[in-house]
Amino acid sequence: MLVLWCMCTVFKPYLGHLPVYHEVEKTTLICDTSKRRCETCEMRGDIRIKGNSSTIFLFSSHFGNASRTIKPYARKGDESAMKRVTTFNIKSIQEEGETMLKCTKTHNLPAIVFSVGGYAGNNFHAFSDVIIPLYATSREFNREVKLVVTDNSSWWTSKFQELLHKLSRYEIIDIDHENEVHCFPSVVVGLGKEDTKELHIESVKNFTSFLRSSYSLDRFTAINLTNSLSKKPRFLIVSRSKTRAFMNIKEVVHAAQDSGFKVIVTEINTNLTRVSRLVNSCDVMMGVHGAGLTNMVFLPENGVMIQVVPLGKMDWLANTYFGEPSMAMGLKYLEYKISEWESTLIDQYPTNHQVLVDPFSLQRKGWDVYRTIYLDKQNVTLNITRLKETLSRALELLHS
Template identity: 80%
Template sequence: MKYEEIFARSFSRHDQNRFRSGALLACFVILWCMCTVFKPYLGTLPVYPEVEKTTLICDTSKPRYDSCEMKGDVRIQGNSSTIFVFSSQLTNASMTIKPYARKGDESAMESVTTFTIKSVQDKPETMIKCNKTHNVPAIVFSVGGYAGNNFHAFTDVIIPLYAKSREFNREVKFLVTDNRLSWSRKFHELLKKLSRYEIIDIDHENEVNCFPGVVVGLGKEERKELHLESVKDFTSFLRSSYSLDRSTTENLTNGLTKKPRLLIVSRSKTRTFVNIKEVVHVAQDSGFEVIVTEMNANLTRVSQLVNSCDVMLGVHGAGLTNMVFLPENGVLIQIVPWGNMDWIANTYFGDPSKAMGLKYIEYKISQGESSLIDQYPLNHQVLVDPFSIQRKGWGVYKSIYLDKQNVTLNITRFKETLSRALEFLHS
């Protein structure tokens, strides 16, 4: 007789059921005891938060800037200027980047913070933990370098930031490095039009900020200043940001008797108008209402003043950057100092003003209109061969032609320039 049959006959059906229930209960008791005994050890097993893979695209081939775009889990430790990503796209697991658009200029880049992008390639548990988690992406940029200068603030930072941030429709946070309170205050109106959020001074962030995407570094076209493809859209954006009334000067073509307004940008330290009173008088005699002022950091007031004028006049310098607030079809008159400044004058203000829809007039002073003739003999290289000074480097050239030169305009010759500006306004 088989063993199963003997076993079955040895117990009644009731006994078999009691046996099964007892065995099941014993298993539960044993399992509970094991959990109790081993619980302390089980509690030490590592539990890692889920880390999303990051798409990382960096471009270091451009002559003017480096940039990286990251989408996924991006973590920034501000006080160490370190960005952590979970990605295998960096060959050496890390790289450095300075987020300012003058890569080839050593003097500018000295004061720009270096960010390190560290890639965790195979162990997500080594990723630094988040203290603050944000639900919108971020743009990291520097206001070091030359950004304290009005011209460089616009061409190196504001215009590239405008071009990049538009794709986010204000749903982006600005992480500013090398921040200066005066800079942030000056451009506050523009920054809040580009982002719904307060800027973050990332250098002083002790906690780890985590974002679903980060852009580090802003792009800029090679050999072009104050420029982007849609520069008229940018000037329109400025007028909207500061609630400026005039988009064009077309009211001057309607036969109105109101005098056109001429804004003379004065300077107090260098490249000043020595005979400013004569300049004002000849402009008034030519039919202009004349305003003389030095530009300041209050962009709300500056923008309103410039926008109320039809012509802007000044010696080459950062103050002319405020031409961005002129109404379209307005006129920019740039006084170009002695020193073979054709390229810099045209690149910085000539070409950009035309792209903005302005009329551009260049008045290049003669040797006799320069204060340099009082500082050097007439046969000195400074006067007869500026190219030889250029070859000594930008620092030497700048110290002479930009830092130590004032102008005395030839009134008779300058009157012709004013007549040309009037023709532009009424054409």
């Protein structure tokens, strides 16, 4: 005891500095700007986020006063998207004072700060730019994390509420519309994305399993016609009313019925609970290239995805957005590429017009010009003979 008392007396001045060493160990700020699609900053320590200010303060006696900016949305490099995303300013503050606001809400959980600006109003981009990266970023926390959203719209969080609740058991903090100062022990700003592929992460099948769990979907695999000869496979046709619509939808339905399918026609709405159950109940899904096809994420594995590709040399777009992702999810993928005679553009332009004979020339004029013509002004009238060949192939795939 005497020796212990002596040691405590001798080393007491040095023990007084231990809290400083402890702070050095726990206070960190690491930002990753190396990925092509996103930037992220991860920090630990005394972190304070002031509502309605887009500012995050990190108090540290050894970092000094410094700042950096970040846009928490996973489509870095796309100027059109990123200009719709709020810029956050991360400030490290050396000494607490008026600039370091007092906490009004203290949380003992980590937080993830992300934006639903950019293109997130589009169903495809909502999944590719936000939901999938958010899933990848948040899963390690096992729902014990606070989600802090910026650029929010109430309809967006309402649409995806089941998924958001499965990623965090706590109410979302809409940071743009409050004046609280939220304090956290650690914060991730931005959503990490492992690669540049659309609708894709390394564990994409785990993600689709997560979706089935989130919406209590019953079917894990599609029908196997080899073992279920008496049952008709369910065929879902995703219709569109404004553009890229099927002009001969009745004939398309009859062709599918004649091929042996039970046919359902629907225009996808924003109620994901209903949409997910409908899509999961089907074995084949067909639609013209567009955001509605994103709902293939709810198809059971080994189901068949048929993408009708409009006129306009969309091979890369069609394959990147839906072809490759569908196969990564364990689906069978088929394409039906229309001819110029199946496009309503043939009625709008002379047969020798560049719109029909040289789509690449329109691509070179920029995305807005290309989109206006090939996506916004085009409908399709499918050749029933050709379509039946594709439907026959779909049946073959359901036998394998």
